[in-house]
Amino acid sequence: MSARLxxxxxxxxxxxxxxxxxxxxxxxPDSATCLEYVRKLPAxxxxxxxxxxxxxxxxxxxxxxxxxxLRALAAGMTLDRTLDxxxxxxxxxxxxxxxxxxxxxxxxxxxxxxxxxxxxxxGIDGLILVDxxxxxxxxxxxxxxxxxxxxxxxxxxxxxxxxxxAVLNGSSGFVYYVSITGTTGAAxxxxxxxxxxVARIKAATRLPVMVGFGIRDAARAxxxxxxxxxxxxxxxxxxxxxxxxxxxxxxxxGITALVRELAKGVARxxx
Amino acid sequence: xxxxxxxxxxxxxxxxxxxxxxxxxxxxxxxxILELEKAYARAKADPAxxxxxxxxxxxxxxxxxxxxxxERITRHCGGxxxxxxxxxxxxxxxxxxxxxxxxxxxxxxMGKTRIIAETGAGQHxxxxxxxxxxxxxxxxxxxxxxxxxxxxxxxxxxxxLGAEVRAVTSGSRTLKDAMNEALRxxxxxxxDTYYIIGTVAGPHPYPAMVRDFQAVIGxxxxxxxxxxxxxxxxxxxxxxxxGSNAMGLFHEFLDEPSVRIHGVEAAGxxxxxxxxxxxxxxxxxxVLHGNRTYLLQDADGQxxxxxxxxxxxxxxxxxxxxxxxxxxxxVEYVSATDxxxxxxxxxxxxxxxxxxxxxxxxxxxxxxxxAPKLPKPxxxxxxxxxxxxxxxxxxxxxxxxxx
Numbered sequence: 001m002s003a004r005l006x007x008x009x010x011x012x013x014x015x016x017x018x019x020x021x022x023x024x025x026x027x028x029p030d031s032a033t034c035l036e037y038v039r040k041l042p043a044x045x046x047x048x049x050x051x052x053x054x055x056x057x058x059x060x061x062x063x064x065x066x067x068x069x070l071r072a073l074a075a076g077m078t079l080d081r082t083l084d085x086x087x088x089x090x091x092x093x094x095x096x097x098x099x100x101x102x103x104x105x106x107x108x109x110x111x112x113x114x115x116x117x118x119x120x121x122x123g124i125d126g127l128i129l130v131d132x133x134x135x136x137x138x139x140x141x142x143x144x145x146x147x148x149x150x151x152x153x154x155x156x157x158x159x160x161x162x163x164x165x166a167v168l169n170g171s172s173g174f175v176y177y178v179s180i181t182g183t184t185g186a187a188x189x190x191x192x193x194x195x196x197x198v199a200r201i202k203a204a205t206r207l208p209v210m211v212g213f214g215i216r217d218a219a220r221a222x223x224x225x226x227x228x229x230x231x232x233x234x235x236x237x238x239x240x241x242x243x244x245x246x247x248x249x250x251x252x253x254g255i256t257a258l259v260r261e262l263a264k265g266v267a268r269x270x271x
Numbered sequence: 272x273x274x275x276x277x278x279x280x281x282x283x284x285x286x287x288x289x290x291x292x293x294x295x296x297x298x299x300x301x302x303x304i305l306e307l308e309k310a311y312a313r314a315k316a317d318p319a320x321x322x323x324x325x326x327x328x329x330x331x332x333x334x335x336x337x338x339x340x341x342e343r344i345t346r347h348c349g350g351x352x353x354x355x356x357x358x359x360x361x362x363x364x365x366x367x368x369x370x371x372x373x374x375x376x377x378x379x380x381m382g383k384t385r386i387i388a389e390t391g392a393g394q395h396x397x398x399x400x401x402x403x404x405x406x407x408x409x410x411x412x413x414x415x416x417x418x419x420x421x422x423x424x425x426x427x428x429x430x431x432l433g434a435e436v437r438a439v440t441s442g443s444r445t446l447k448d449a450m451n452e453a454l455r456x457x458x459x460x461x462x463d464t465y466y467i468i469g470t471v472a473g474p475h476p477y478p479a480m481v482r483d484f485q486a487v488i489g490x491x492x493x494x495x496x497x498x499x500x501x502x503x504x505x506x507x508x509x510x511x512x513x514g515s516n517a518m519g520l521f522h523e524f525l526d527e528p529s530v531r532i533h534g535v536e537a538a539g540x541x542x543x544x545x546x547x548x549x550x551x552x553x554x555x556x557x558v559l560h561g562n563r564t565y566l567l568q569d570a571d572g573q574x575x576x577x578x579x580x581x582x583x584x585x586x587x588x589x590x591x592x593x594x595x596x597x598x599x600x601x602v603e604y605v606s607a608t609d610x611x612x613x614x615x616x617x618x619x620x621x622x623x624x625x626x627x628x629x630x631x632x633x634x635x636x637x638x639x640x641x642a643p644k645l646p647k648p649x650x651x652x653x654x655x656x657x658x659x660x661x662x663x664x665x666x667x668x669x670x671x672x673x674x
Contacts, residue, residue, distance in 0.1 A: 056442065056574045057559060059454040060297045066441060078571045104295060104558045109572030131295045131558065135285065156299040158461055163302055181299050182459040 002125035002150050005048070005097040005173050009208055012047060012229075019230025020045055020221065020266040021210050022259055023101065025052040025068035026085055027077025028241050029251065034072075035085050037252045042096045044256045045263020048210075050128070050232065053082055053102030060130045062183040068238040079106050079115075083122040090123035099126035099152060099173070112140045116147035126150040126173045134166050141170055150174075155201055155209075157181050157193075164204050174208040175201055176232065179215070179224070185235025188214045195227030218265030225269035233262055278525035278601050281592065286475020286562075289598060291591035294474040296561045299458045308476045310381050315483070320376065327372050331405070332362050334369075334487065338495035338652075343622040344638075351645035353638055354504065355655040356492045356520065359627065365657035366485060366516045367398035371467055373484035375402040378465035385460065386410040388467045389453040391418055391446035391512065392583030392630065393425025394657055395469030400434035402467075410434040413452040415445040418582045425661050443576040446512075446586045450560050470513025471590035474561030478590050485519025492652060493523050504652035506531040506641070510634040511604070512548070512584035514593045516656035525601060534593060535637045537579035538606035546578035550589040551597050551604045564591040580609035580669060581629035583657070607636035613669055615639055616659060628657030629665065 012019050022041055027034050041049055054069040054077050061069070086098055100119065107115045107129070119127070127149055132140065137151060144151050150173030158181060159167055168175070177198055179189035189211070198209050211224050212232025221231040240258050244251035281288040286308075294304055314320040328334040337357045345353045358366040378386060386403045387410070390396030396412040403410035412429055416438045419426050429436050442448035450473075457466045471478045471485070496504055507524060509517035511534045524530045536549035547553055550565045557566035559574060567575040567587035577587040596602040607615075615635040620626045627635060634653050642651055659666070667674050 055572075057447065057451050059451045059560070060299075060458060062455075063441075073573065080571075105566070105568065105574070106572030108558050108563075109555070109568065109570070130297050131561075133294060133296060133298055133301045135301070136293050136295055154298040156297075158299050158302045160302060163305075167298065178299065181461050183455050186459060 001172050002097065002148050004095065005125040005150055008047060008095070008097050009174065017270045018225040018266050019047040019208070019210060020263050021048045021050055021212070021230055021232040022046040022237060023050040023052060023232060023234030024237055024255070025054060025065065025072050026082040027054060027072035027075055028068045028238060029071050030075040031077060031081055031085055033248045033251055035088055037255045038085070038089055039092060040252065040256045041259055042093060044259035046096070046259055047230065048097045048099060050099045050101045050234070051082065051086065053079065053100055053106060055103040055106060058103060060183055062185040062235060064235045064239050064242065065184045067242060079110060083118055083124070086124055087122040097125040098123065099128060100124055101128040102130070104129050104132045112143040116143040116149055120147035120149055124149060126152045128152045128154065128176060130154070134170065137170060152176055154178050157197065161200070164201065168205045171207065174210050174229070175205060177201060177209050177211045177228065179211050179213045182213070184213055186214065188216065188220065189224065191223045191227060194224060198228045218261045221262045222265035222269045225266045231266055275599065278596065278599070279522060281595065282475060282479055286479070288592045288595035290556070291563050291594040292475055292478055293563050294561060295558045295563065296474045297458055299461060303461055304474050307381070311377060311476050311480050314377055314380060324373055324376055328369070328487065332368050332372060333360065335491040335495070336360050338492060338499060340499070341623055344619065347622055348639060348642035350647065351506070351642040351649040351651045352647065353642055354496070354650065354652045356488060356652060358488055358516065358654060358656045359658035363394070363398045363401050364660065365394040365398065365628065366488060366519060367395045367469060368401065369487055369519065370469065370481050370484040370515060371398040371402045374467045375406055378467070379406060381465065383463060383465035384408065385464045386467060387413070387453050387456050387464055388469060389413045389446065389449040390469065391449065391585055392581065392628070393418065393422040393429065393661060394583060396434070396436070397425050397428050397432070399467050399469070400429040400432035403434060404432045411456065412436050413439050413449040413456070415439045415443070415449050417444040418446065421665050422582055422661055423664065445577070445582070447574065454560070470515040471518045471592060472513045472560060472562055472564065472588060478562065478592055481515050482518040482522055482592065485515050486522045488516065488519035488654060489521065489523030492520060496652065500650060503527055503530055504650040505529070506533060506649065506651045508533045508535060508634050508638050508651060509654040509656065510535045510584065510630045511589060511593060512537065512586050512630065513588070514590040516654050518590060518592060520654045521602060532602045533637060534602050534604045535633045536604060536606040537581055537584035537633055538608045539578040541608055542606060548577035548579040548584050548586060549606045550587060551594065552606055554587070556594070559588055562591045564588050564594045565597070580612060580665065581633065583628070583630040584633065605637055607633040611636035613666065616666060625655070626659035627655055628659045629662045630657055631655045
């Protein structure tokens with residue numbers, strides 16, 4: 001269990017605050033610009049940072065996150081550079097938890113143990129792997145545990161009551177509830193069914209439940225955060241990078257302004 | 272690695288062939304994958320399912336496909352006796368329909384109302400569109416933009432059959448990207464949609480299920496060879512992209528120690544040209560599209576783009592059972608280049624009056640290499656898994672002719 005992540009989650013609970021979890025793609029549009037805006041995310045209101053690991057074949061992502069990954073790869077992003085980006089962020093911020101999110105193959109290629117050790121050293125707190133379901137996770141879990149990295153599991157609208165224990169077994173940190181059946185940014189979730197699903201998950205675990213996929217603005221973040229422990233926003237943020245194009249300063253200011261807006265929405269849900 | 276008692280017992284209950292295979296999919300799909308596994312197990316144990324499938328195989332697909340002694344190729348090689356298993360004579364012109372027929376019956380049993388598929392050469396897309404038309408189900412086929420360009424006849428065939436062909440513009444715009452897009456569709460429409468995967472890859476139970484539906488090729492070939500020659504073949508040869516026609520032929524013979532088995536990957540411009548599709552020869556184990564298998568990838572685990580003149584072999588992975596058979600040494604995996612396949616394509620057309628697809632032209636290229644060196648009584652059985660009508664534009668372009 002990551003000390004940084006558990007401290008942050010405990011503090012949010014003690015202060016009765018909902019979490020804003022921000023997803024950005026490591027190295028998008030390039031490593032230096034990415035580090036610049038990631039450094040500004042905590043002050044803008046991000047409680048937890050999810051950092052996408054670029055992959056050539058992101059099967060569960062919509063067009064915006066696919067494009068973000070391709071921008072990062074084209075700019076030369078690698079797993080080592082992603083870890084280096086986190087290590088540099090950690091020199092200034094040792095409190096904000098960082099969760100890597102992506103696909104299994106780059107980690108498989110590196111080897112679970114080697115990855116877990118270097119990720120822990122860089123200051124990574126958690127890992128979300130879209131294509132590593134509980135049925136296959138045993139091969140990675142011991143290495144992550146030894147390195148005190150949380151394997152954060154995804155629950156979805158199709159995860160029924162019978163299956164939920166298998167998903168929760170071995171998960172730590174928080175549970176990521178995927179609000180829609182579909183790819184990232186594809187549709188806008190309805191609040192009522194999400195609330196019902198979150199309640200069902202919370203009845204089965206003491207872990208906080210963060211909800212993501214399709215949350216695009218402050219109003220939706222507020223509405224979702226009211227029925228969960230936090231809201232995850234990704235597609236809307238990487239689209240701010242896309243819109244900025246070659247203007248690096250606009251990318252940084254655009255994304256921080258958007259995070260500040262989102263944070264206000266989530267704060268309203270906490271009140 | 273110690274040889275197992277049987278090469279035909281896999282996969283285990285988690286869908287693993289040794290360390291390969293498995294179920295590496297998004298959580299949204301997991302419950303459906305588990306449901307599919309149960310539904311397939313029930314169908315597999317149900318004589319009514321097999322009776323219905325058998326009827327369609329006989330009267331609609333046109334099975335059994337002939338076993339043909341290719342006399343002029345044999346004479347040309349001057350060595351081993353060469354037989355073709357004529358799966359290019361099936362309805363729709365390739366082995367792909369064997370699998371589609373089985374899966375659409377399963378989709379119906381599961382109450383699914385919409386069909387999706389990926390396609391490379393378009394053969395699987397055409398076969399899927401065909402069975403969808405036969406059963407009156409709406410059908411969406413994902414196909415890379417590059418493949419749409421080089422397989423125009425098949426694109427139009429799919430449209431004639433009532434399918435919607437969606438062009439995939441992401442990544443290398445070929446088969447792997449079509450599969451990504453089909454998976455994105457499936458994760459979005461998980462409740463009503465059945466995904467007919469076209470090869471022995473993807474999450475469990477697909478590799479085993481597609482193999483089982485294709486195994487009819489090897490079962491027929493064994494019987495036919497016993498009738499023709501009174502004995503088993505000595506060497507089997509089949510081309511491999513994902514590897515479904517090869518698994519279909521090989522599976523029946525895996526536990527026959529006298530039978531040598533050769534799988535032929537597409538070397539593209541050459542194994543070390545950087546423009547190849549030979550996943551076993553030039554890949555490393557990795558995880559993509561739901562299974563662990565050999566993949567063309569870089570040192571950072573990013574998937575490389577494959578290259579082959581044959582759209583059906585242009586894929587950076589291979590079915591997990593092949594990866595396992597490679598590692599335990601039961602099947603020998605070799606390769607043939609674009610040029611060798613083109614030469615074999617033309618030779619077969621002129622000598623046998625059979626225009627093969629570019630995919631089995633790779634298998635034939637290998638036969639042409641080994642048969643001259645083998646003694647006359649040696650029997651080589653090659654799976655001629657598709658016909659070449661769809662490839663005439665590609666071949667004309669490669670030969671510098673304008674149509």
